[in-house]
Amino acid sequence: MKTITIREAYDWLQVENQRPSSLTNVEWDHLIQYLEQKYQNENVVEYGNKRIRFINLVGVIQLKTVRIEILPKLDLEQNDPALNRRSLLNMLSVTKHLPVSLNDQTRSHYEKVDLSHILAFIYISELFKAVKRGLYRGYRSKTENIKHLKGRLLVSQHIRKNAFMSVNAYCEYDELSANVPLNQLLKAALKVIFPYVRNSTLKTQTWMIYEMFDEVEDVFINTSIIETIQINRQNKHYEAVLQLALAILHSSSMSTGENNQIAYSFLFKMNDLYEWYVGECLKRVLSPGAFKLDLQHKGRKLLIDTHTGRGTVQLKPDFVVSKLVFGEPIPVVILDTKWKNGRYGPNPSDTYQMYAYVTAYKSAERCIILYPKNDNELLLPKWRVPDSSPVKHIEIRTIRLDKVQHTIADLREILSFQ
Known part of the structure; x- marks a missing residue:
């Protein structure tokens, strides 16, 4: 299995049949078909002449003969995928997109292999x-023509089936069985991912799981089956692995028909993942009794319509941090996350947006554009809004993403509340 690792919005993936780090024409066709099916009308790919670059998309795409891993573009100089993979694993773990806890030792082990193997x-x-x-078992309704009465007798069916066989009884009863929707879903996800496993220990564990699932039927997993699954005291220990199974099955399996090309992906839009991650870290930074954090706040309009008196042009900053004064939230800091390379300065449109935020929120003294920290960072700008009262500033700040402890430390220093 060929594995190609590239950086989002930085490295091009191109067609060149003889190079192991490139795609063949057949692989190119499969990839394009997959992307058109999965991301139709979404601006996540930049095309060139027989080459492609992913924009705002990270994760892994698994085709039949090639695995394409797309990592964040944080390390641009050392060309070490482990550094970028470490940050992605950290964000996925904190935001619960990998619903397992990854300590430093575990993450250090995982960052050396590609995301498909990690998943x-x-x-x-x-x-x-x-x-x-313990294999989870639940009660399932079963109907059977048996030689003794069990559960309740289905009279009409009994008369039709047993008119000349008086020794039988057509019954309906509940039976404790492993063939329940939870196990069917777990087995379906295992079948998706198993063909790409190369590790011998994992293969052995998979065959042992298949043996335990021997009475579990292979079924097509749809929304109605998923909705019947409930977590209770008996299956609570399956909760994390259930979330992983749902992520695998939701990752868009595909068959191209004539060549039976199967694909799955484990992909995230980087803008969204970065914003979710910062939100989780801010919750850990701010004391609940002293501050209030609003996500995607919609409490302000930019303009007032003179004819109707109503506000217009909805403002929606990513985060509004408010101090609680006698229980009333007073906005003090506006933060907006930007997943783009800020090493050469902000986009002017971002600065105009921050100006709109900091002037609309009258009590706010700071508006911060928050970029991910990368190598070779330049001096970060800070501006004062002229004639503002209180004095207001718009500034660019960055945070480290390799460890949640580093991110929290950076946010504490940036906010300087505590």
């Missing part, structure tokens, strides 16, 4: 631990 390793390992604690 397979985590899912199979967590599933193996869950089923070893």
Whole structure:
């Protein structure tokens, strides 16, 4: 299996049949078909002449003969995928898109292999631990023509079936079974990911899980089946692995028909993931009794319509940090996350947007554009809004993403509340 690792919005992936770091013409066709099916009318790809670059998209795309790993573009100089993978794993773990806790030692191990292996390793390992604690069984309704009365007798069916066989009884009863929707979903996700497993230990664990799932039927997983799954005291230990299974099944399996080309992806839009991550870290920074954090705040309009007196042009900053004064939230800092390379300065439109925010929120003294920290960072600008009262500033700041502890430390320093 060929693996190609590239950086989002930085490296081009191109067609060149003889190079291991490039696509063949067949692989190119499969990839384009997959992207057109998965991301139709979405601006996540930049095309060139038989080459492609992913914009605002990270994760892994698994085709039949090639695995394409797309990492954040944080390390631009050392060309070490592990540095970028470490930050992505940190964000996925904190935002619960990888619903398992990754400590520093575990993350250090995972950052050395591509995301497809990481996903397979985590899912199979967590599933193996869950089923070893006990295969979940639930009650399922069953109808059967048997030689003794069990459950309730279905009279009309009994008369039709047993008019000449008086020793039988056509019954409906509940039976404790492993063939329940939860196990069917877990097995379906295992079948998606297993063909791409190369590690011998994982393969052994997978075959052992298949043996435990022997009475679990292979079914097509749809929304109606997912909605029947409920977490209770008996299956609570399956909760994390269930979320992983849903992520795998939601990752868009595809068949191209004539060549039976199967694909799945584990992809995230980087703008969204970065914003979710910052939000989770801010919750850990701000004391609940002293501050209030609003996400995607819609409390201000930019203009007032003179004919109707109503506000118009909705403002929606990513985060509004307010001090609680006698229980009343007073906005003091506006933050907006931007997942783009800020090393050469902000986009003017971003600065205009921050100006609109900081003037609309009268009590706010600071408006911060928050970029991810990368190498070779230049002096970060800070501006004062003229004739403002209180004195207002618009500034550019950056945060480290390799460890959640580093991100929290950076946010504490930036906000300087505590």
